[in-house]
Structure formats: C-alpha cells, structure tokens
Amino acid sequence: MSxxxxxxxxxxxxxSMEDAVQSGLKKCAExxxxxxxxxxxxxxxxxxxxGTVSEWRVNLRVTFVVS
Numbered sequence: 001m002s003x004x005x006x007x008x009x010x011x012x013x014x015x016s017m018e019d020a021v022q023s024g025l026k027k028c029a030e031x032x033x034x035x036x037x038x039x040x041x042x043x044x045x046x047x048x049x050x051g052t053v054s055e056w057r058v059n060l061r062v063t064f065v066v067s
Contacts, residue, residue: 003066004036012057017043020058034065 011024021040029035042059 004063005066006061006063007032008041009060009062010057011060012055014055017056017058020056021060024058024060025062028060028062032062032064034067036063036065038062 007028009024009028011020011027013020013023017040021038025035025038039061040058041061044057044059045053046055046057048054
C-alpha cells in the first residue's frame with residue numbers, strides 16, 4: 001500500500017514561469033524523495049513601472065509517495 005502526501009512550495013524566477021517551476025521542483029527534490037508530480041496552483045508576476053514582467057512567481061502543490 002502506498003500513501004501520497006502533498007506539500008505547497010513557492011518559487012520565483014526572473015527568466016520565465018517554466019524556470020520558476022523547474023527551480024522550485026529541483027530545490028524541493030534536495031530534501032523530498034519520491035516526487036511523482038506537481039500542480040501549478042497559482043501564477044503571479046512582478047512588473048516594472050512600464051508594465052513589463054520583472055519576475056515570475058508560482059505556487060506548486062508537489063505530490064510524493066510516503067513509504
């Protein structure tokens with residue numbers, strides 16, 4: 001029998017939303033084993049005065065299996 005657990009992780013990137021997701025999962029994988037997937041729960045951006053995006057922020061729900 002397997003049990004899955006979900007944790008929430010916030011991550012950001014100045015490059016892109018995809019980079020924010022990748023860096024969040026990579027950092028999470030340093031301490032959490034058996035990661036099986038993630039949902040992008042929320043996307044936010046920080047903008048400059050001219051309206052351009054200066055930073056992408058994501059909220060991830062990361063699923064992993066607990067033995």
